[in-house]
Structure formats: structure tokens, C-alpha cells
Amino acid sequence: MVQESRKKEILKILDEHESLSVQELEYRFKVSQMTIRRDLTDLETQGYLIRKYGGAVKSEAVDSLFSFNKRLEENGRQKEKICRIASSFIEDDDVIFIDCGTTLFRLSHYIQNKTRLRVITNSLPVVSELINYSNINITFIGGDVVGDRKASYGDTAERLIGEYHADKAFIGADGVSLSKGLSSYDEKEARITRKMAENADKVFLLCDSSKIEKNSFYRFAPVSLINVLITERKISGEETSRYRDNDISIITNTEEE
Amino acid sequence: MVQESRKKEILKILDEHESLSVQELEYRFKVSQMTIRRDLTDLETQGYLIRKYGGAVKSEAVDSLFSFNKRLEENGRQKEKICRIASSFIEDDDVIFIDCGTTLFRLSHYIQNKTRLRVITNSLPVVSELINYSNINITFIGGDVVGDRKASYGDTAERLIGEYHADKAFIGADGVSLSKGLSSYDEKEARITRKMAENADKVFLLCDSSKIEKNSFYRFAPVSLINVLITERKISGEETSRYRDNDISIITNTEEE
DNA sequence: TACGCAATGATCGATTATGATCGATTCAAT
DNA sequence: ATTGAATCGATCATAATCGATCATTGCGTA
Structure with missing residues (x-):
């Protein structure tokens, strides 16, 4: 053998x-x-x-190594929905940041038909997904490549992000709450996320509902960092208005606000 | 049969x-x-x-996230040989640049068993090949991703390379001759190659024999840029000594010098 | 027939995988 | 904590496989 x-x-x-x-x-x-x-x-x-x-x-x-696909399966339906919603905010000629993570990776499926898009990302799967589309320009954020996340991190990566500016940033988080803001279980990932958000005009947080009003251990930004929270199902009306009081739109399904 | x-x-x-x-x-x-x-x-x-x-x-x-279409490749046998030779020059703890291109991509096959290697590259296939090996640290040179080359180029990429220094650089070229130096059919690629060479202590050019004493249209460096020329078969003795006069070792197979 | 070319086979030194040994380390039960 | 059994990694010896090289074969063509 x-x-x-x-x-x-x-x-x-x-x-x-x-x-x-x-x-x-x-x-x-x-x-x-x-x-x-x-x-x-x-x-x-x-x-x-x-x-x-x-x-x-x-x-x-x-x-993630064996099958990036397998992990995509869990909550897959929800993530699809989130990404479809998110993609409707992307317009032709936009310059956008795409964060790493499985949810954000899915987003790349939905932007392939846009024209003259420039995507700035540190996620290798995102690059792999978009590389063959000549209508999309890709800028990859270099740095130390972390194998199990398939993305690059580190000081260099953070500094590079600071050199760019995007119209929109599409980011992820492991938890978000009004009181404690955005949190993550991985600091280096969070630092990238924050940097992208800081260098974009409008920040979209893609987040399935299980993460809302939850906190992960590393709190990396106040909730005011984001402008739009995209999730797959309705949050209670009271909660929605509390977010709205913080100038954050909550988008579920196709109805805007 | x-x-x-x-x-x-x-x-x-x-x-x-x-x-x-x-x-x-x-x-x-x-x-x-x-x-x-x-x-x-x-x-x-x-x-x-x-x-x-x-x-x-x-x-x-x-x-693999990124793969070359090897099907169309010629001289595969020769390239394998060249890479095997080249890999023998890589030692544990080395910091190395790996240029992009199909030949250099093959080199990544042969370095997976080295320990504590740091690989700095702008080639996505190289990253994809090495990403699962925790014994190898990868630094990816960011920049504008060019789809058909599966690598990043541009000012940012060149500037980033300048921020690093490596023990060894493994580079490619489309032509090399004593009189006209190294040449390429792609300027942006050549600029990356040159930058890598300039920031490494020792420069190895991997080059199948069909490219030796040939010139491509963009001449980007004098032959003195390289220290070692690795090719798959013997060059005439006269030619070898002329290269040696320029302080360049020609390596074919296992015999040095 | 003689020649060239590509495919094949044989050989050999080098490389790699494997197996055996043994002292050191870890685990679990007391 | 102590002890004994299991497991571990380092090391060495052996076996299998490797690629480089050269000789041979087969085959078409000049």
C-alpha cells in the first residue's frame, strides 16, 4: 500500500x-x-x-480543510439568504472590502455579475471564487497566511488595509450586542475586521440571528462601527428600534429600513 | 502494448x-x-x-484552491528535474522568495518536508500548495491579483517585497543570455522577479535549457543579478566557463560548479 | 541495409520508508 | 506521591523505491 x-x-x-x-x-x-x-x-x-x-x-x-463545503452546510440556507440581501447593496463600480469567514465567502457567489467591481480582501477562498471573472478586480491583502483560516493576517495586513479606502465593507463577527458591541473569538481576525470597517464609508455586518445579542470573548469594536446589520430573520420590533436609535439599520429579507 | x-x-x-x-x-x-x-x-x-x-x-x-492547468504544459519532465535540483539548495530555517510561474510552482512540491521554512511569494498556487503545512510559514505578497497568472502584481506588491529580505530567491525568466541578461515577455512579472532577486542574499534562476542564450522582449536585469543557474541538462563546456567567468554557477543534475 | 529516434530495460548510488531497540515520559491506579 | 505499564521519540539498521545514466530494442525511413 x-x-x-x-x-x-x-x-x-x-x-x-x-x-x-x-x-x-x-x-x-x-x-x-x-x-x-x-x-x-x-x-x-x-x-x-x-x-x-x-x-x-x-x-x-x-x-475547513477537508471540506470547506461541509461547514458551509450548517446554517447554509440562512447564510445564503443573508448574502443575497447583502449583494443587493453592491452596485457597479463599487470598491468593497470583504472580510474572511464562511459567511463572507458565500457573498462572493452573488457578486459575480456586477460590473467593474473592485474587491479588496484577505480571504483566499474569496479570491479563488472571483479570480476568473474579468469584470472584477481583486486586490489581495498580503501578510502572514494562516492555514486553517485560509487568509492572511498580521501587522502588514492591517497596515495595507489602512492604505485603501472602500465604498463599502462587508464584515463578520462572532457576536454583536448593543451594550458590548462586536466581539470575536479570534483577536487577529477581529483586528482585520475592524480595520476594514474603519476604512470604508459604509459598513455592513453579515450575521446570522444566532449571533445577535451574544458576546464572544474578544470585544473589538462598539456597535456604532457598523451602519447596517444584515441577518436572516426578523428581530423583535423593540430590538429593531433600539438598534435604529443607534443609527443602525437592520435588514432582513427584502424589506429595507 | x-x-x-x-x-x-x-x-x-x-x-x-x-x-x-x-x-x-x-x-x-x-x-x-x-x-x-x-x-x-x-x-x-x-x-x-x-x-x-x-x-x-x-x-x-x-x-487546492488554485491549480494550474498542467495539461497544456510542455517540458514537464525537465521542470521536475530542475525543481528537484533547486530544492536541494533549500535548508531548514531558510527564508526564501518564490517567484510565480509554472516552473516555480513545481518547486513547492519539493519543499514540504523542510522544517521552519518561511516562504515569501506572490503566487497563489504556491500558497495553496503549502498552506496545509504547519512547518512552513507563508507570507503572501499582496497587490493586484491577475487572474490568468494567479499571482499579484503592481506597485504595492513591489513595495512589499522591498520590505522583506530573504536568504535565497528562486526566480524564473523567459530568456537568459550572457550578453543581454535576463528577459521576460511580461514587464510586470519581470519587475517582481527583479525585486525578489534584489532582496535576497543568493539568487537561483530556474530555467529549462530551451531558454538559455535566448532573449525575450523585455530585458529586466543583467546576468550578474543571479548567482546560480539551474537547468536540466549540460550546457557546453565553453558556455559553462563563460558563465563561471561572471561568477555564476551552472548546476545540472547533482554535480556542482 | 544503414541510420536515427523513441521507448524500454538494466544498473547503481542516493533517498526514503520502515522496523527494532531502548531510555525517557506519561498515565492511571493505588 | 509512588509505582508499573503503556507509550513516546530518538536512533540505527534494513528494505524499498527513487532518479540518472547508459545499453538495448524496435521501428520507420532514407
């Missing part, structure tokens, strides 16, 4: 079970412990799993 | 199985290992499969 297919087989087994032990793999493939350990070490450096004493467990990154 | 139908048969077998080994093909077709290996190498350069130690796996198996 080719080494490569053994590793692939290991990943398949891991996909079906939560974890796996060196012992069972040793027996399964009829090779020595040492070989299995080496396989696991390799797979770990490639980010496919995390080694534990006696075996290995799934890695967080596996979802 | 004719070579062509054997290759076709190999692809059929691969289609039914996840992977295939040189051994089983050797037995299946009653030919030597060497022939099978040559078939597999050819099929790889045409993009039909990916060679692994002991055999090959399906090419769709690799998830």
Missing part, C-alpha cells in the same frame, strides 16, 4: 470515529507502531489531526 | 482505486519499474495524477 493512501485511510477512520489509537491502526494496517506514529506526526504537521497520548483526535481545522 | 494505451489503462485503474503502486503496475503490464515510473511522471506533468513514494494517487484527491 502506498504510504499516502494509508494516511488518507487514517483520516477516513478518524472522520467516522472521534479518536483513534496507535494500537488499532497498527493492527488495521499491519505495520509497526513506529510507522503509525510517524504517519500521525505528519498528519498533525499538516493540520489534519491532533496527536494525543496513545493516538490522535480530530482537529478543529479538519472541517 | 503501446505506451499510449498503457497510460490510458493506468488512468482507468486509478479511476477505480484510490491509489496504485508501481509494483502492481509492473506486474500488471509486465514491464520494468523504470517504464512505469516514466509513465507516472508523464501522467503527473499532464495533471492526471500525483506521484507519491511507491506509486501515485488521484489528482482530484488534493484539495
Whole structure:
């Protein structure tokens, strides 16, 4: 058996079970412990799993690496809706920032028919999606590439964003609340998001309703940073008006406000 | 059996199985290992499969954001050779520039097992190839993304390169001659190449022999810019020494100098 | 027939994967 | 905390595979 297919087989087994032990793999493939350990070490450096004493467990990154698609599936319908709404705000000749993350990635599906768009992004999947469309100019924000996020971050990236200015920024967050503002579980990601928002005339937050009035651990901006909150279903009327009091429009479905 | 139908048969077998080994093909077709290996190498350069130690796996198996259409490529065998040679110059802990282009892209295959490498590149396929390896740090040079080249160019890109310094630069060119230096058919590409070379301690030009002593229309650097010329087959002794007179080593195969 | 060209096979040194050993480390039970 | 068993990684030896090279074969054509 080719080494490569053994590793692939290991990943398949891991996909079906939560974890796996060196012992069972040793027996399964009829090779020595040492070989299995080496396989696991390799797979770990490639980010496919995390080694534990006696075996290995799934890695967080596996979802996104193995199938970016699979993760898109959860809440997929909602995200589609959000992105459709968001895309209606994009006009020809716009210059827009697109943040990274699965929701924002979906947005790139919906802008392929616009003309003379300039997209500034740090998300590799977004670039990959738009690269073949000659009607769209892409500016990629360089910097340190983080594998499991498929995007670039760091000081350089932040500085570069500051050099650009866009008409609109489409950003994501892991939580948003009136009292505590926008929050994220990842600081470096949040810094990029904030920078994009600061350098755009109008800021759109794409956010499924499960994240509204929730807080993640890193609070990176007041809610006043955004101008429009796009979500997939109606928020209570009272809440809507409280956002409106902060000069933030909430958009759900096709009705504006 | 004719070579062509054997290759076709190999692809059929691969289609039914996840992977295939040189051994089983050797037995299946009653030919030597060497022939099978040559078939597999050819099929790889045409993009039909990916060679692994002991055999090959399906090419769709690799998830890649950006891929070149290798099918149209010529001189695949030679480029592989050049890249293997080039990779032997890369050491652990190196900081390296990798230029864009199909030849340089192949180089990324051969550096995945190095440790603590930092790769600075403007080539999206290179990023996509290395992104899953946590032992390799990637810095992407941002800028205007050009779709058909799958890389970023422009003033921003050039300026960013100037902010970095690398131990080694691996670059390409469309022509190189002692009298007229390095030349390219694309100015923006050449400017990136030159910038990388200027910011590295040692410059390696990867160049199949068909480009040696040829000139393309845009001359962008004197031959003194490079330190090592890596090509796939021997240049005439007289020519070699003329390059050596310019302090440039010519490397073909494993023999240095 | 002689020649050239491409495909193939054989060989060899180099590289890579694997297996075995062993002291160090980790885990779990007391 | 202590102890014993399991597991680990480092190392070395071995086996398998690799690519480079050269010799051979097969085949069409001058």
C-alpha cells in the first residue's frame, strides 16, 4: 500500500470515529507502531489531526480543510439568504472590502455579475471564487497566511488595509450586542475586521440571528462601527428600534429600513 | 502494448482505486519499474495524477484552491528535474522568495518536508500548495491579483517585497543570455522577479535549457543579478566557463560548479 | 541495409520508508 | 506521591523505491 493512501485511510477512520489509537491502526494496517506514529506526526504537521497520548483526535481545522463545503452546510440556507440581501447593496463600480469567514465567502457567489467591481480582501477562498471573472478586480491583502483560516493576517495586513479606502465593507463577527458591541473569538481576525470597517464609508455586518445579542470573548469594536446589520430573520420590533436609535439599520429579507 | 494505451489503462485503474503502486503496475503490464515510473511522471506533468513514494494517487484527491492547468504544459519532465535540483539548495530555517510561474510552482512540491521554512511569494498556487503545512510559514505578497497568472502584481506588491529580505530567491525568466541578461515577455512579472532577486542574499534562476542564450522582449536585469543557474541538462563546456567567468554557477543534475 | 529516434530495460548510488531497540515520559491506579 | 505499564521519540539498521545514466530494442525511413 502506498504510504499516502494509508494516511488518507487514517483520516477516513478518524472522520467516522472521534479518536483513534496507535494500537488499532497498527493492527488495521499491519505495520509497526513506529510507522503509525510517524504517519500521525505528519498528519498533525499538516493540520489534519491532533496527536494525543496513545493516538490522535480530530482537529478543529479538519472541517475547513477537508471540506470547506461541509461547514458551509450548517446554517447554509440562512447564510445564503443573508448574502443575497447583502449583494443587493453592491452596485457597479463599487470598491468593497470583504472580510474572511464562511459567511463572507458565500457573498462572493452573488457578486459575480456586477460590473467593474473592485474587491479588496484577505480571504483566499474569496479570491479563488472571483479570480476568473474579468469584470472584477481583486486586490489581495498580503501578510502572514494562516492555514486553517485560509487568509492572511498580521501587522502588514492591517497596515495595507489602512492604505485603501472602500465604498463599502462587508464584515463578520462572532457576536454583536448593543451594550458590548462586536466581539470575536479570534483577536487577529477581529483586528482585520475592524480595520476594514474603519476604512470604508459604509459598513455592513453579515450575521446570522444566532449571533445577535451574544458576546464572544474578544470585544473589538462598539456597535456604532457598523451602519447596517444584515441577518436572516426578523428581530423583535423593540430590538429593531433600539438598534435604529443607534443609527443602525437592520435588514432582513427584502424589506429595507 | 503501446505506451499510449498503457497510460490510458493506468488512468482507468486509478479511476477505480484510490491509489496504485508501481509494483502492481509492473506486474500488471509486465514491464520494468523504470517504464512505469516514466509513465507516472508523464501522467503527473499532464495533471492526471500525483506521484507519491511507491506509486501515485488521484489528482482530484488534493484539495487546492488554485491549480494550474498542467495539461497544456510542455517540458514537464525537465521542470521536475530542475525543481528537484533547486530544492536541494533549500535548508531548514531558510527564508526564501518564490517567484510565480509554472516552473516555480513545481518547486513547492519539493519543499514540504523542510522544517521552519518561511516562504515569501506572490503566487497563489504556491500558497495553496503549502498552506496545509504547519512547518512552513507563508507570507503572501499582496497587490493586484491577475487572474490568468494567479499571482499579484503592481506597485504595492513591489513595495512589499522591498520590505522583506530573504536568504535565497528562486526566480524564473523567459530568456537568459550572457550578453543581454535576463528577459521576460511580461514587464510586470519581470519587475517582481527583479525585486525578489534584489532582496535576497543568493539568487537561483530556474530555467529549462530551451531558454538559455535566448532573449525575450523585455530585458529586466543583467546576468550578474543571479548567482546560480539551474537547468536540466549540460550546457557546453565553453558556455559553462563563460558563465563561471561572471561568477555564476551552472548546476545540472547533482554535480556542482 | 544503414541510420536515427523513441521507448524500454538494466544498473547503481542516493533517498526514503520502515522496523527494532531502548531510555525517557506519561498515565492511571493505588 | 509512588509505582508499573503503556507509550513516546530518538536512533540505527534494513528494505524499498527513487532518479540518472547508459545499453538495448524496435521501428520507420532514407
